[in-house]
Amino acid sequence: xxxxxVLTPEEKEHFLTHGWIKISNAFxxxxxxxxxxxxxxxxxxxxxxxxxxxxxxTNMPWHNTFDASEFAPRAWAAICELCGGEDRVDPESKLWxxxxxxxxGAAEHEGKPVPPQDLPEWHVDGDxxxxxxxxxxxxxxxxPLFTDIVPNGGATFICPEAIPKVAKHLYxxxxxxxxxxxxxxxxxxxxxxxxEWFCNLAKSCDNFVEATGEVGDVYLLHPLMLHAPSSxxxxxxxxxxxxxxxxxxPHCFDREDGNYSLVEQATMRALGKERLxxxxxxxxxxxxxxxxxxxQERMKQEELKRLEELKAKEGQQAAAVSAxx
Numbered sequence: 321x322x323x324x325x326v327l328t329p330e331e332k333e334h335f336l337t338h339g340w341i342k343i344s345n346a347f348x349x350x351x352x353x354x355x356x357x358x359x360x361x362x363x364x365x366x367x368x369x370x371x372x373x374x375x376x377x378t379n380m381p382w383h384n385t386f387d388a389s390e391f392a393p394r395a396w397a398a399i400c401e402l403c404g405g406e407d408r409v410d411p412e413s414k415l416w417x418x419x420x421x422x423x424x425g426a427a428e429h430e431g432k433p434v435p436p437q438d439l440p441e442w443h444v445d446g447d448x449x450x451x452x453x454x455x456x457x458x459x460x461x462x463x464p465l466f467t468d469i470v471p472n473g474g475a476t477f478i479c480p481e482a483i484p485k486v487a488k489h490l491y492x493x494x495x496x497x498x499x500x501x502x503x504x505x506x507x508x509x510x511x512x513x514x515x516e517w518f519c520n521l522a523k524s525c526d527n528f529v530e531a532t533g534e535v536g537d538v539y540l541l542h543p544l545m546l547h548a549p550s551s552x553x554x555x556x557x558x559x560x561x562x563x564x565x566x567x568x569x570p571h572c573f574d575r576e577d578g579n580y581s582l583v584e585q586a587t588m589r590a591l592g593k594e595r596l597x598x599x600x601x602x603x604x605x606x607x608x609x610x611x612x613x614x615x616q617e618r619m620k621q622e623e624l625k626r627l628e629e630l631k632a633k634e635g636q637q638a639a640a641v642s643a644x645x
Contacts, residue, residue, distance in 0.1 A: 326397040335402065336586050338480045339542035340529070346395035346538040352466045355386065355418055356559055361630050362623040363422065370555065373424040377549050379612065381620035382417035383627075388563065389414055392464065395538040399565055402540060403459050404581030410566040413459070419616075420466070421560050423474035425552030434551040436477045436528040442518040442548040444486055445562065447499040447610040452601045453490035453587070456567035460583060461541035465533050466559040474558030475532045475550055476539075481525040482546035484590040490544075491591055495603045499610070504603055518546060542586050573599060 327341070335341050362380060365372040388396040396414065400406040449457045469475045490497065495504040501517040502508045530550070531539050541547070552558060571584050573596035580588070588594060 325401060326394055327401050331398075332582060335540070335542070335582055336589055338529075339483045339545055339586055339590075340478060340480065341398070341540050342531075342533060343392075343395045343398050343538045343540065344533070345536050346392040346464070347536045349535050351391060352535045355561075356420065356466050358627060358630070359420060359422065359559065361626050362420075364622075364626060365424075367557070370424075370427075373555070375424070376426040376429075376552070377421065377423045379616065380418075380420045380422065381616040381623065382419035383620070383623070384418045385415045386417075387414055388416045391416060392538060395462075395464070395540070398540060399460055399462060402582045403565065403567060404579070404584070408567055408569065408581065409459065410456075410568055413563070413565045416464070416561065416563040419561055421549075421562065423549055423552050423558040423560075425474060425555035429551040429553055430555050431553055432551075433472045433553040436479075436530075436548070436550075437523050437525070439477060439522070439548040439550065440519065441515060442479070442522040442546055443515055444501075444518065444544055444546055445564075446543075447612060448608050449499070450496040450504070450603075450606050450608065451490060451499065451501070452494065452496050452570075452605065453487065453599070454570040454573065454601065455543075455605070456570045458543040458564070459567040459571075460565040461543055461545055461547075462563050462565055463531065463539040463541065463560050464563070465535055465537045465539075466561070467557055468534050469532045469558050469560075470554070470556065471530055471532055472550070472553045473532070473556040474552035474554070475530045476560070477548050477550050478529045478531055478539075478541060479522055479525050479527070479546040480529065481527045482521050483542055483544050483586075484592075485521055485524075486544040486546060487587055487590045491596075491599070494599065494601050496601065496605075499608060521546060522548070542583060544587070544590075 331341050360367050403409050445461055446458045493503045497503050498509050500513045
């Protein structure tokens with residue numbers, strides 16, 4: 321391991337082979353508590369009353385940002401190393417947001433784990449752009465754990481076995497595919513559609529990994545990693561985020577100097593190639609505005625109202641105590 325490397329040779333090989341690594345103890349529980357402050361007010365739920373847990377999973381909007389290089393320095397250094405160096409990473413990627421993803425499970429699944437092949441929300445991240453094999457919008461998938469996560473306790477399931485299949489689909493369609501993997505020019509390309517392509521892919525696979533761990537752990541996943549939220553049969557509070565990592569330039573699979581990032585190497589290994597000589601996209605890159613953005617903006621306004629009400633209530637209580645004194 322070189323003096324500038326934070327990843328061991330074993331971690332690098334694990335990423336190249338399996339498409340993921342876990343950075344343990346990347347931040348403290350105290351830091352996590354700061355990140356998740358007021359989560360129950362924002363959710364409008366009671367942590368002690370499961371009857372108020374009316375949503376299996378909530379993808380929350382963000383209010384605050386944190387500098388990942390200070391909040392979780394080893395994780396940030398590992399992100400940069402996997403992507404080929406900090407100079408290749410978009411500086412905005414350093415900002416982690418409190419856009420929490422809370423999985424509380426559902427009453428009908430309590431004590432009855434759903435097998436990974438049957439989970440209904442398998443997907444590859446990136447609902448905001450047309451996908452190409454070299455898309456810079458998704459340089460890496462990052463999952464910090466803000467609660468302890470035990471088996472059957474709400475972990476994300478990942479499917480390393482699917483990476484070669486997703487990569488082959490993108491390789492075969494240099495014109496680009498929709499966030500739901502519909503090739504350009506086919507019906508449904510310009511419309512959001514269901515997750516059938518991903519769920520069928522999961523059903524064709526046999527090996528899955530449950531991304532469990534302790535608060536402060538950070539999973540670093542290949543950008544083409546198929547993954548899904550689990551059913552959380554234990555109904556334990558599970559809180560994560562998925563801070564996006566984008567690149568300054570597209571992934572390059574035909575470098576003259578051979579200075580490929582570990583992500584690029586993993587992609588080429590998944591395709592069974594050492595270099596993609598001559599491969600290039602055949603249509604312009606373009607963004608997509610997902611319905612998620614509109615939903616989260618409405619949620620944000622509702623959260624802000626509840627947070628202001630909480631602040632006013634606390635102010636009234638403090639004033640009453642002061643007056644009584």
